[in-house]
Amino acid sequence: MFETSREAPAPVRVVSEAIKEYVDRLGPIWIEGEISELNERSGGMAFMRLRDTSADMSLSVMCHKSVLASVQPLPANARVVIHAKPSWFTKNGSLTMSAKEISQVGVGELLARLEALKEKLAAEGLFSADRKIALPRLPRKVGLICGRNTDAEKDVVENARRRWPAVEFEIREVAVQGAAAVVEVSAALKELEDDPDVDVIIITRGGGSFEDLLPFSDESLVRLASECTTPIVSAIGHEKDAPLLDYVADYRASTPTDAAKRVVPDIAQEISDIEKIRDRMYRTLVSTIGYEINLIAQLRNRPVMKDPQLMVTSRRDEIKALRDRSIRSFASIIEIEKKELAGVKAHLRSLSPQSTMDRGYSVVQLADGAILRDATKVKVGTRLRIRVAKGETAATVSSPE
Secondary structure, eight states, X not given: OOOOOSSSOOOXXXXXXXXXXXXHTSOOEEEEEXXXXXXXXXXXXXXXXXXXXXXXXXXXXXXXXXXXXTTOSOOTTOEEEEEEEEEEETTTTEEEEEEEEXXXXXXXXXXXHHHHHHHHHHHTTTTOGGGOOOOOSSOSOEEEEEOTTOHHHHHHHHHHHHHOTTOOEEEEEOOOSSHHHHHHHHHHHHHHHTOTTOOEEEEEEOOOOTTTXXXXXXXXXXXXXXXXXXXXXXEESOTTOOOHXXXXXXXXXXXXXXXXXXXXXXXHHHHHHHHHHHHHHHHHHHHHHHHHHHHHHHHHTSHHHHOTTHHHHHHHHHHHHXXXXXXXXXXXXXXXXXXXXXXXXXXXXXXXXXXXXXXXXXXXXXXXXXXXXXXXXXXXXXXXEEEOSSOEEEEEOOOOO
């Protein structure tokens, strides 16, 4: 590059030619995108605009008609892969990709990519049931992302208001197919996620071809939905359609009508349930009051309620009976113990020496008080004490026999 300054600026032609020289050194590359514009001009050249499938960006592409003829006819918004080299036009200062080869991305290849992305996101846990957020019973405001003036929008709004007339919507109409769909749906989702009054978000569109629904399988949109803390209801296409947004959403609705039924309750059913609960509470209250009235009546008919002193008199008679029984029991115990004591006393007396002496026996003792048991062991003249039943006397041994 050359040096420039405020005093010595470079002319436009010099800058443009320098850019061309730099761009010409770049080699050809493979690019994938969606054809949004196609213009075949005279002179054998065709010009198109190749848009990114997930962002609002595009490139200008030109090619010879023979290159384009190899993939004709191309459907609207066809997804293609081109082999092109960048070219810089110095006259108007524009960059254009010169395509040498164009091939359309087939449905089979798209399905294979989609399945690989699905397995990748599932392995990361984005489809796990643990990440699902329960839908609110009655949301303050419902966020709705839909196409512009579509039947899907009408189905959601009309069915929701038919079920709950007071429901409020925060609607974002966006492109729901094509290259701009991912950008606009993502922007609307971020906006509704940041709104504190929105309690649930519905993303919906009607049916369409496999290619039309591809924006709702875009990885950036799916990851954005997985990070939202506001519950998301996905109602994309028909029952058989299954974009990846359905797997990451907190609830998958089969149709826009099903989404409306899921986010708001049926006011008629709620009124019916309230009436049933009220009737059940009334019956329970009447039953409880009747039971308490019967219980009070039974209490009033009890003898103690008719004669309050009966409680005292009945207890007094009971205490008297217990006292009399205690006295009789105590007297009986004393009588038994007396008889037992008399028997023991008689037995003890029968075993005493005094009882033996009362039968005519006596006890002979020496002077020191020892009892004499062998007459041959005393000498003549030994003094003895003889105890009889009544009193005692003295004796002297006169003979050893």
